[in-house]
Amino acid sequence: MYKKKNLILFYPSFERGGVEKILKNIIKNNKKFVIHIISSKNLLNIIKIKKNNLIFYPVINKIKIPFFPQRFLTALNGMFVLNSVLKKIKEKIIVHS
Secondary structure (H helix, E strand, O other): OOOOEEEEEEEOOOOOOHHHHHHHHHHHOOOOEEEEEEEOOOHHHHOOOOOOOEEEEEOOOOOOOOOOOHHHHHHHHHHHHHHHHHHHOOOOEEEEO
């Protein structure tokens, strides 16, 4: 039996626009991958994640540094989530950002 490959979509600070449309198309037309999405929780308000081949990892703000731009901190916190996902998945992985 053929095993699906893992695709990690890394968008730590999700905002509406072109990325939203691309993610919806990738999720809607996916038949080859188990998709792991690393993003902020506001992604859940826009994209409905109900398929069994989708796994969502929220970016949690563990590091807070005053006077740093929020997008930079979200990307930094997202890297910690990405690192933990990469350690957990041992098969072949494709990461898209």
